[in-house]
Amino acid sequence: MPMPRVLIADKLSPAAIDIFKQRGVDADVKTGLSKDELLKIIDQYDGLAVRSATKADKDVIAAAANLKVIGRAGIGVDNVDIPAATSKGIVVMNTPFGNSITTAEHAIAMMFALARQLPAADVSTQAGKWEKNRFMGVELYAKTLGLIGAGNIGGIVADRANGLKMKVVAYDPFLSAERAIELGVEKVELEDLLARADIITLHTPLTDKTRNILSEENLRKTKKGVLIVNCARGGLVDEQGLRKLLDEGHVGGAAFDVFVEEPAKENVLFGAENFIATPHLGASTAEAQENVALQVAEQMSDYLLTGAVTNALNSPSVTADEAPKLKPFVALAERLGAFAGQMVDVEVKAVDIAYEGEVANLNTRPLTAAALAGVMRPMLAEINMVSAPAVAKDRGITVSESKQDDSPIYESLVRITVTTAMGKRSFAGSVMAGTPRIIEVKGMDLDAPFAPVMLYVNNLDKPGFIGALGALLADAQVNIATFNLGRVSAGEDAIALVGVDQDPSDALVAKIRALPHVKEARTLRF
Structure with a gap:
C-alpha cells in the first residue's frame, strides 16, 4: 500500500508535521497557494490540511481526484464546501475541542473587561487622566449569567462562572436535565433567560435557527444595563439593533470578538459607549494553535491509515478501537448492499438494515452507510459510505435500522431488505473467520463467499x-x-x-x- 500523501496548505505547528511523518503519512507543506496553483496539484493528494485561509470550494474538490479527507485545524469550516465534499465521498473533519478552553477564557476575559470598563480605563489612565469616578464597575459575584448554548465551550464558561460564584442559567434545546445538573446550571427557555440575565454570553453555531437570536426585539426584553458578550459567531446578534440599544442606554455594554463581516475594518458598533472589540482572537493562544494542529494531524492520520473517523462533519464517527472490529462488518455491509443493489432493476424506495447478534452492539452507523453505498452503487458509480446517506435522503429513499441482541444460528447477522415498486427483496450475510459471506437469498439458506x-x-x-x-x-x-x-x-x-x-x-x-x-x-x- 503506497504511503498516503497530505497537503498542508495553511501554516501548522511543526509538531503536526512531525506527527504525520511519524505515523507514516507523507506531508508536503505548501502555504499561500493561489487557487490556480492549488487546482493544479490537489489531485496528487489523499488529504488536505487547512486552517481558515485556504478555500476548499467546489472547484478544488472537483479537481481533487484522489482526496479522501479534508482536515480543518479549528472549529469553523466556512472555507470548506461540505456538500460538494460529501457528494464526492470526502470526509470533512474539524477539531472542535482543541481551542475550547482558550475561547471560553476569552469570553470570561471579555466579561471582566466589560464589567470593569478596562479598555477605556487603560486609555484614560495612559493619557494622564485619573478618572476614578468615571469608571464605576460592577461585581460579577452573585450576578446571573445567561448562556445561550451550553455545549463544550458553553460548559467550560459555566464552570468558570460557577467558580466566580455567579448564578448560571442556560438556554439550549439540546441540553438534557441530567447534563444541566452536571454543569451546575439551570435550564431555562430563551424568554426566561432574557428577563433574568445580568450578562448574556453566546456559545452556539450560526444556523438558520440561531441567526439574530439576539434580535432588537429580543434585546429589548432584557434587563436594563445588561452586558452582551459574543465570542462565538458573527450574526448571532443583530448589530444594528444592538447599536441602537447601546446608544439608548438599555444595553449597558457589549464585547464582541466576532462580526457579520470579517475582517471588520468598519462596523456599526465601533465607537459606541462601552463597546469592546477584538479581532476574532477566541482561539488565538499558543496552546490552542498547537492543540488544533496536533489534533488535525492525528485525526487525518488515523483516517488515512486505519479508517478511524473523529470529529467528522459529514460521516459517522469511528474510534481507533472500533475501526478494526468494524472493518469486516463494513465489508460485509457494503458487499451485501451491492448484492441487493444489483438484484433490483427499478427505483429503490426504502432500505432496511437489520442487525442481529454481536454486531447489534457495535457502532452500526458506518455499517448502514456502507450498506447504502452498496445498494446505490449500481446507479451511482462514484458513491461511497460518506456520500451515501445524503444521496439517499436527496432521492427520497427511506432508510431504517433495527437491532436484536440474539441471532438464532450465527454470532452476527446483517439483513438488508430493499423495497421497490415491485415489492421487497431480502438478503442476509455474516462474517465467518473474518470473511464476509452470503447466508440467505429469497428466504433460502446457503453459505457462499463473495x-x-x-x-x-x-x-x-x-x-x-x-x-x-x-x-x-x-x-x-x-x-x-x-x-x-x-x-x-x-x-x-x-x-x-x-x-x-x-x-x-x-x-x-x-x-x-x-x-x-x-x-x-x-x-x-x-
Whole structure:
C-alpha cells in the first residue's frame, strides 16, 4: 500500500508535521497557494490540511481526484464546501475541542473587561487622566449569567462562572436535565433567560435557527444595563439593533470578538459607549494553535491509515478501537448492499438494515452507510459510505435500522431488505473467520463467499440443471471458482451462486436464462 500523501496548505505547528511523518503519512507543506496553483496539484493528494485561509470550494474538490479527507485545524469550516465534499465521498473533519478552553477564557476575559470598563480605563489612565469616578464597575459575584448554548465551550464558561460564584442559567434545546445538573446550571427557555440575565454570553453555531437570536426585539426584553458578550459567531446578534440599544442606554455594554463581516475594518458598533472589540482572537493562544494542529494531524492520520473517523462533519464517527472490529462488518455491509443493489432493476424506495447478534452492539452507523453505498452503487458509480446517506435522503429513499441482541444460528447477522415498486427483496450475510459471506437469498439458506464476479441463477430444483449450467460455462471457457446452492425443498425454488474466474458475456447469460426451469440469471460484480 503506497504511503498516503497530505497537503498542508495553511501554516501548522511543526509538531503536526512531525506527527504525520511519524505515523507514516507523507506531508508536503505548501502555504499561500493561489487557487490556480492549488487546482493544479490537489489531485496528487489523499488529504488536505487547512486552517481558515485556504478555500476548499467546489472547484478544488472537483479537481481533487484522489482526496479522501479534508482536515480543518479549528472549529469553523466556512472555507470548506461540505456538500460538494460529501457528494464526492470526502470526509470533512474539524477539531472542535482543541481551542475550547482558550475561547471560553476569552469570553470570561471579555466579561471582566466589560464589567470593569478596562479598555477605556487603560486609555484614560495612559493619557494622564485619573478618572476614578468615571469608571464605576460592577461585581460579577452573585450576578446571573445567561448562556445561550451550553455545549463544550458553553460548559467550560459555566464552570468558570460557577467558580466566580455567579448564578448560571442556560438556554439550549439540546441540553438534557441530567447534563444541566452536571454543569451546575439551570435550564431555562430563551424568554426566561432574557428577563433574568445580568450578562448574556453566546456559545452556539450560526444556523438558520440561531441567526439574530439576539434580535432588537429580543434585546429589548432584557434587563436594563445588561452586558452582551459574543465570542462565538458573527450574526448571532443583530448589530444594528444592538447599536441602537447601546446608544439608548438599555444595553449597558457589549464585547464582541466576532462580526457579520470579517475582517471588520468598519462596523456599526465601533465607537459606541462601552463597546469592546477584538479581532476574532477566541482561539488565538499558543496552546490552542498547537492543540488544533496536533489534533488535525492525528485525526487525518488515523483516517488515512486505519479508517478511524473523529470529529467528522459529514460521516459517522469511528474510534481507533472500533475501526478494526468494524472493518469486516463494513465489508460485509457494503458487499451485501451491492448484492441487493444489483438484484433490483427499478427505483429503490426504502432500505432496511437489520442487525442481529454481536454486531447489534457495535457502532452500526458506518455499517448502514456502507450498506447504502452498496445498494446505490449500481446507479451511482462514484458513491461511497460518506456520500451515501445524503444521496439517499436527496432521492427520497427511506432508510431504517433495527437491532436484536440474539441471532438464532450465527454470532452476527446483517439483513438488508430493499423495497421497490415491485415489492421487497431480502438478503442476509455474516462474517465467518473474518470473511464476509452470503447466508440467505429469497428466504433460502446457503453459505457462499463473495467473489469479484459471480453468477446468480434462480431456477426450479430439477435434475440436470447443474450439469447443463456447467456445460455452458465450460463451452464458454469460464472457470468455476466456487459453487453454492440453496433451495426451498426438492423440486421447488432454488438458487445457485457461482463464483467465476472470467466475466461472463451477455450472450452466455442469455443462454443460461434460456435453460429449462431457469427463472432468472444475472452477473454480479463486487
